[in-house]
Amino acid sequence: MSLAVKGRITKVLEVESGTSKAGKEWKKQGFVIDTGAQYNPEVCFSLFGDDKIVMLRDFGAGQEVEVAFNISSREFNGKYYHNIDAWKITAAGAAAPVAGGAAPAPAIDDAPAEDDDLPF
Numbered sequence: 001m002s003l004a005v006k007g008r009i010t011k012v013l014e015v016e017s018g019t020s021k022a023g024k025e026w027k028k029q030g031f032v033i034d035t036g037a038q039y040n041p042e043v044c045f046s047l048f049g050d051d052k053i054v055m056l057r058d059f060g061a062g063q064e065v066e067v068a069f070n071i072s073s074r075e076f077n078g079k080y081y082h083n084i085d086a087w088k089i090t091a092a093g094a095a096a097p098v099a100g101g102a103a104p105a106p107a108i109d110d111a112p113a114e115d116d117d118l119p120f
Contacts, residue, residue, distance in 0.1 A: 004068045005043065006092050007033035009061050013044075015053065029053045031086075033067065045069060045086040055089050064092035 013030035020026055032044045045067055047053045059065055068088035073080050 002068065003071065004066055005033070005035055006064070006066045007035040007041075007043070009059055009063050009065060010034045010042065012056065012059075012061060027053060029056060031056060031059075033065065043084065045084050047086055052087065055086075059089060059091075066090050066092050 009031055011032040013032070015027055015029045017025065017027045026048065027050060028046050028048045030044050030046050032042050035041050035043060047056060066089075067086050069084055069086045072083045072085065074083075075081075
């Protein structure tokens, strides 16, 4: 399952670091985007590891982005905790390059529209 959301970055949080029980160093950084949704519009994403944190350096507060992410849950002492881990950040509206350098022109349909009662 591929999950992605678009929105405006509202906050870039400080980098956090520590040492796991196994003695391994870790780093994570969070950032918040406003999706513009009517209810609960803000979503806080986490980036784990230097290779993911570096993705955020090209973006800052106020920029429109699309974030691809995974959701995971872990149980601890009978409670579940959720993570929203970003794995890709792109500028919103950034189009993938097309071979040959130019996008094909959209087709224009001159046929008369049919009347139907479908809602879509």
